[in-house]
Amino acid sequence: MIRLLIPFPLLTLALLAMWILLTGFSPGHIISGALIAVMVSRTMLSLRPERPTLRLGRAAVRLALIVFIDIIRSNIAVAKIILLRPPERNSGFIELSTALRSPDALAMLSIIITATPGSLWVQHDAHRHIILIHVLDLVDEQEWAGLIQKRYEKLLIEIFE
Amino acid sequence: MIQAPDLPTWAAIVVGLLVFGGAAITLLGAAGLLRLHSFYERVHAPTLGATSGMAAILAGSALCFSVLQTRPVIHEILIALFVTLTTPVTLMLLARAAIYRDRSEANAGVPPDPESGNGEPER
Amino acid sequence: MTMLLLALTITASQILLGLAMGCAVFRMLRGPRAQDRILGLDALYLAAMLLLVTYGIQTGRTLYFEAAMVIGLLGFAGTVALGRFLMRGEVIE
Numbered sequence: 001m002i003r004l005l006i007p008f009p010l011l012t013l014a015l016l017a018m019w020i021l022l023t024g025f026s027p028g029h030i031i032s033g034a035l036i037a038v039m040v041s042r043t044m045l046s047l048r049p050e051r052p053t054l055r056l057g058r059a060a061v062r063l064a065l066i067v068f069i070d071i072i073r074s075n076i077a078v079a080k081i082i083l084l085r086p087p088e089r090n091s092g093f094i095e096l097s098t099a100l101r102s103p104d105a106l107a108m109l110s111i112i113i114t115a116t117p118g119s120l121w122v123q124h125d126a127h128r129h130i131i132l133i134h135v136l137d138l139v140d141e142q143e144w145a146g147l148i149q150k151r152y153e154k155l156l157i158e159i160f161e
Numbered sequence: 162m163i164q165a166p167d168l169p170t171w172a173a174i175v176v177g178l179l180v181f182g183g184a185a186i187t188l189l190g191a192a193g194l195l196r197l198h199s200f201y202e203r204v205h206a207p208t209l210g211a212t213s214g215m216a217a218i219l220a221g222s223a224l225c226f227s228v229l230q231t232r233p234v235i236h237e238i239l240i241a242l243f244v245t246l247t248t249p250v251t252l253m254l255l256a257r258a259a260i261y262r263d264r265s266e267a268n269a270g271v272p273p274d275p276e277s278g279n280g281e282p283e284r
Numbered sequence: 285m286t287m288l289l290l291a292l293t294i295t296a297s298q299i300l301l302g303l304a305m306g307c308a309v310f311r312m313l314r315g316p317r318a319q320d321r322i323l324g325l326d327a328l329y330l331a332a333m334l335l336l337v338t339y340g341i342q343t344g345r346t347l348y349f350e351a352a353m354v355i356g357l358l359g360f361a362g363t364v365a366l367g368r369f370l371m372r373g374e375v376i377e
């Protein structure tokens with residue numbers, strides 16, 4: 001019954017939260033926001049998305065923490081590169097094989113990699129399961145492969161697959 | 162235009178530090194647009210302003226309005242969420258477009274397309 | 285005293301953000317290729333959005349917040365449209 005009325009509970013909740021943040025916290029706004037959130041989230045039905053498997057547990061919290069720390073660390077690294085321009089730095093593309101198969105997990109990984117300064121997701125080959133990344137400060141290709149597999153892929157598999 | 166909100170001292174110091182720090186980081190990122198040499202290096206530069214610069218300035222704004230209105234004002238989190246989700250998308254799209262153009266012109270320094278193998282434009 | 289100091293700090297931050305916009309405009313005008321110009325535009329609207337947020341702090345009005353939000357939304361749509369144009373030569377297929 002509740003599934004029929006609210007097919008995407010997380011989306012509905014996010015829309016309601018956004019409505020309250022934009023307009024203010026009062027009973028009237030909560031009622032109108034809830035009505036709009038329920039109606040608008042139903043438009044997703046016509047797109048017929050595949051239901052993603054999403055486990056918001058300890059793995060998700062750990063991933064968020066790791067990403068937060070990595071973003072700060074690489075912010076400092078990239079700021080140093082721009083300020084000091086070390087002469088022996090070289091940037092380049094690297095190809096990594098990935099164990100991720102679910103499109104949601106891949107989308108999440110692409111956002112994490114690109115949002116971190118100093119690394120940029122360029123392309124994903126769905127047949128060979130290889131991703132192409134551009135790195136600003138390329139020292140060791142193997143290190144990057146290990147870093148992404150250990151730090152991100154394990155947790156992403158736990159969350160999405 | 163010298164003007165400031167009427168904040169207590171501790172809040173004024175924190176807001177000032179956050180806003181100035183965020184602006185400095187954003188400027189550093191924009192300076193990277195000038196100082197780096199190739200397009201693929203320059204793509205990395207604006208991420209600086211889009212992550213920590215944006216976060217610091219929005220945190221300062223949230224703190225300032227929370228103190229001014231004596232209730233938590235956190236609608237800045239909407240902008241923060243929106244920017245962190247959209248900047249990677251635009252940068253990825255730009256990088257894809259650039260690499261596609263470089264491949265179709267057979268420029269040097271670009272890895273071959275793994276999907277087609279011979280640099281054919283994909284449709 | 286602290287108010288004056290805060291006012292000066294915010295004005296200084298606005299000057300820094302203005303300089304950041306200047307760098308972005310330089311990259312936009314200079315190129316050398318179309319993707320560089322679009323990258324400059326992306327950095328330009330990001331800095332403009334942050335500049336509006338600092339105006340909001342300065343005046344204590346929430347009006348600027350909404351303007352910043354609109355710039356963010358339109359800037360994203362604009363850059364995505366231009367990026368697609370580079371890839372395909374048309375925006376909507």
